Amino acid sequence: xxxxxxxxxxxxxxxxxxxxxxxxxxxxxxxxxxxxxxxxxxxxxxxxxxxxxxxxxxxxxxxxxxxxxxxxxxxxxxxxxxxxxxxxxxxxxxxxxxxxxxxxxxxxxxxxxxxxxxxxxxxxxxxxxxxxxxxxxxxxxxxxxxxxxxxxxxxxxxxxxxxxxxx
Numbered sequence: 039x040x041x042x043x044x045x046x047x048x049x050x051x052x053x054x055x056x057x058x059x060x061x062x063x064x065x066x067x068x069x070x071x072x073x074x075x076x077x078x079x080x081x082x083x084x085x086x087x088x089x090x091x092x093x094x095x096x097x098x099x100x101x102x103x104x105x106x107x108x109x110x111x112x113x114x115x116x117x118x119x120x121x122x123x124x125x126x127x128x129x130x131x132x133x134x135x136x137x138x139x140x141x142x143x144x145x146x147x148x149x150x151x152x153x154x155x156x157x158x159x160x161x162x163x164x165x166x167x168x169x170x171x172x173x174x175x176x177x178x179x180x181x182x183x184x185x186x187x188x189x190x191x192x193x194x195x196x197x198x199x200x201x202x203x204x205x
Contacts, residue, residue, distance in 0.1 A: 039102070039163075039164045039165075039166050040161055040162065040163055040164070041098075041099055041100070041146075041149065041161070041162040041164055042159045042160070042161050042162075043098070043099065043159055043160050043162065044158065044159050044160075045155065045157070045158040045159065045160055046158075047098070048150070048153075048155065048160055050098065051098050051146070051150065052147075052150055054094050054095075054098060055143050055146055055147050055150070058091050058094070058095075058103075058139075058143050059140060059143050059144070061087035061088075061090065061091055062087075062091075062136050062139055062140050062143075064087065065084050065087055065088065065136055066133060066136050068080055068083055068084045069084060069129060069132045069133055069136070070129070070133075072084070072124060072129065072132075073124065073126075073129050076124050078118065081114060081117055081118050082118070084114055084132075085111060085114045085115065085118070088107055088110050088111045088114060089107075089111055091103065091107045091139065092104055092107035092108050092111055095107060100142070100146060102142055102166070102167065102169070103139060103142050103143065103146075106135060106138060106139055106142070106169055106172065106173075107139065109135070109172075109173060109176050110132065110135045110136075110139075110176070112176075112180075113128070113131070113132070113176055113179060113180065114132075116179075116180060121180075122179055122180070122182065127175070127178075127179060128179055130175075131172065131175040131176055131179055134171075134172050134175065135169075135172050135176070138167055138169040138172050141167045142164075142167045142169075145164050145165045145167060146162070146164050148164075148165070149162035149163055149164040149165075150162060
């Protein structure tokens with residue numbers, strides 16, 4: 039894939055790639071926590087950086103990053119709304135999605151490093167990442183009926199259980 043970007047936007051792209059990879063590290067840690075705690079605030083703390091990655095990727099023209107982020111975000115929203123439940127399949131799919139996003143972002147970094155930055159606009163060559171298996175797993179989870187296990191919205195966060203408002 040080739041991405042043509044104005045030289046003045048290149049710094050924004052570089053900053054985004056670095057920050058997005060940091061976000062993904064935090065997201066992965068929280069996904070692992072989600073396996074043992076179905077806290078709604080934990081789901082929200084995964085959703086927010088995924089949403090940020092999606093929006094900035096869209097602005098910068100990183101369409102595969104935007105698309106996969108959107109699909110993961112939709113899956114998390116389904117979890118928040120009890121359309122799906124936490125399961126090992128969900129955790130594996132979320133982690134796989136994060137791995138694919140990280141690979142896409144790292145390939146974009148390589149593209150930036152190899153680009154001739156003397157030209158304006160700058161043309162980046164980015165290796166495409168095949169994430170079809172992740173999309174298929176997401177689609178399967180969306181099509182799976184809700185189990186009897188209460189989701190995060192039913193369980194609420196610890197502060198919600200205690201009757202305290204959340205911020």
